[in-house]
Amino acid sequence: MFTLLHISDLHRSSHDPIENSSLLGALLADQDRYLIETPMVPKPDAAIVSGDIIQGVKLGTPDYANELARQYAVAYDFLCALAERFFDGDRSRIVIVPGNHDVCWNTARDAMTQLVPEDPPVAAHAELFRASSNLRWDWKTRTIFKISDPGSYQGRLDAYWQFVDRFYSGANLKYPIDRRRGYNLFELDGGRIVVAALESVHGNDCFCRQGAIERSVLGACSLAIRDLPQQPILRLAAWHHSFQGPPHGDDYMDIETVQEMVGNGFRLGFHGHQHQADAAAYSIHLPEELSMAISSTGSLCAGANELPRGTNREYNVxxxxxxxxxxxxxxxxxxxxxxxxxxxRGAFRVDGFSELHWLLPAGRAGAEPLDNRKFVDSIILRAEEGLYSGNAVEAVQLLESLGRDITGHARTLFIEAARVSSQTDKLIPLLSPPKSVGEFVELFGAFLLGGRLKDAEELLTGAAEFEVDGSILESLWVKLNFQKMMGKSK
Known part of the structure; x- marks a missing residue:
């Protein structure tokens, strides 16, 4: 099993704040509880943060840039602490997307010009409510604005991207962050899962509240995944906006976007925004095999005034x-x-959880859907090709991604690749304990090369358990004693 912590809407309410230490303590205490519940919920392996990292600032706020920086500093400290406590400090296991609160309204407004009514009047209604339009309608003044400085307008997410760059600085990301393309890719579970972190704030600003993913982004993202050297078993998508809302609402995303995700092979989606958890499978007039399961989570930090009636702060596992x-x-x-x-509450009122199911899409060129066995086999094949073409380092990296599946031929390849690439230290956890005399000798050699003479001696002392031949054992004792005389112990 692979477990995800799904949190969203981290914006703090001035009237009902919650501090980082209180929030982190509550999450850790809850982990202690759900680890012993039935069914047992495993510790999270990674996290998805589906937008609204901060509260943001209102139009006309003086010194708004410093206020944005202050809010992002609070979020940075929280997510860094989350990474330390839940993921051994590995920030590459936290997927982040922006939300509407992350859009700087002041930057967007400064990039606009108020238009003077024309005579004769121009029928602009059709353009006013599309995210891709450069026209905006302000209900307060009942006037039209035009995005007159597109370059400055694009900077309305600069504070968010500065936060993202800082958070992932030094993280071992498989794919580098790119703020220009509308999506980023994250590899989880050794490559079995790829998450597309999508930006649903295209055209979102102080006057346009709807969620939208820019046209061509999903297609480009799908092509990027298709071109990966190793295909994932499962494609996940994360974004911020919900795709349904009340009749009077205008701050949700077009359902057709989800249809495109389904057609591009995504099978599980995550979003926030609505401050209320939900889980359902959506086929949306497509065949059953093209359905997609979608889970939303409530707000982790919103105050009582910002939550739907009867709803509290929430997160999902x-x-x-x-x-x-x-x-x-x-x-x-x-x-x-x-x-x-x-x-x-709702669908979760009986057991506190809901189950979702989906069918995996066909592989490339109509091949059967990829399963874990085929995934492992393809990794082993690539590692073998790398090893025997002189790239033992790549072979080690590929085989390490298998984790629990380094068995059989993969185990043999890993031992050889680690030896050839002088990474014998990586053999120690794999070969402890050894499963054969050959592995016993390999482990002994790794201990010697690492200067771990006490561990080597302890291994030889217990050699009878592994039925090591007397002549082999005598030879190993000679090597160990020589190393001791040379004083190379650690």
């Missing part, structure tokens, strides 16, 4: 099964005393 064809969505709800626990 998503457990994906080993076949990558279903998931349990566990909703955790904050109650009295800032404690999280099982949600008892």
């Amino acid at each position: 998503v457990v994906i099964d080993d076949a990558y064809t279903s998931a349990r969505i566990h909703v955790r709800e904050m109650t009295q005393g800032n404690h999280f626990g099982r949600c008892g």
Whole structure:
């Protein structure tokens, strides 16, 4: 199983704030609880943060840039602490996307010019409510604005991107962050899962509240995944905006965007924005095999005035099964005393979770859907090709991504590749304990090369357990004693 922590809408309310330490403490205490629940919820392997990192600032706020920086500093400290506590400090395991609160309204407004009514009047209504239009309607003044400085307008997310660059600085990202293309890719579970982090704030600003992913972004993202050297088993998508809302609302995303995701092979989606958890499978007039499961989470930090009636602060824990064809969505709800626990509302009211299922898409050129066995086989084949073409370092990296699946031929290849690339230190955790006399000798050699003579001696002392031939054992003792005389112990 692979487990995701899904949090969203981290914006803090001035009237009902929650501090980083209180929030982190509540998350850790809740982890202690759900680890012993039935069904057991495993520790999260990675996290998705689906937008609204900060509260943002209102139009006309003096010194708004410093206020944005202050809010992002709070979010930075929280997510860094989250990475340390949940993911051993590995920030590459946290996927972040922007939300509408991350859009700087002041920057957007400064890039616009108010238009003077024309005579005769121009029928501009059709252009006023499209995210891709350069015209905006202000209901307050009942006037039209034009985005007259597109370059400055694009900078309305600069503070967000500065935060992102700082957060991922030094992180071991498989694919570098690119702020210009509308999506970023994150590899999880050793490459079995790829997450497309999508920006649903195209055209979103102080006058345009709707969510939108820029046209061509999903196509470009799908092509980028298709061109990866190793195809994932499961494609996930994360964005911010919901795709449904009340009749009077205008701050959600077009459902056709989800249809395009389905057609491009995405099978599980994550979003926030609506401040309320939900989980459902959407086929949207497409055949069943092209359905997509979508999970939304509530707000982790919003105050009471910003939450739907009867809803509290929430987050989700998503457990994906080993076949990558279903998931349990566990909703955790904050109650009295800032404690999280099982949600008892809506679809989650019985057990605190809901199950979603989907069918994996066909592989490239109509091949059968990729499963874990085929994924492992393809990794082993690539590693073998790398090893015997002189790239043992790449072979080690590929085989390391298999994690629990380094067995059989993969194990043999890993041993050889680590030896050839002088990375024998990586053999120690794999070969402890050894499964054969050959592995016993390899482990002994790794201990010697690493200067771990006490470990080498302890291994030889227990050689009888591994049925090591006497002549081999005598030879190893000679090598060990020589190293001791040379004083190369650590």
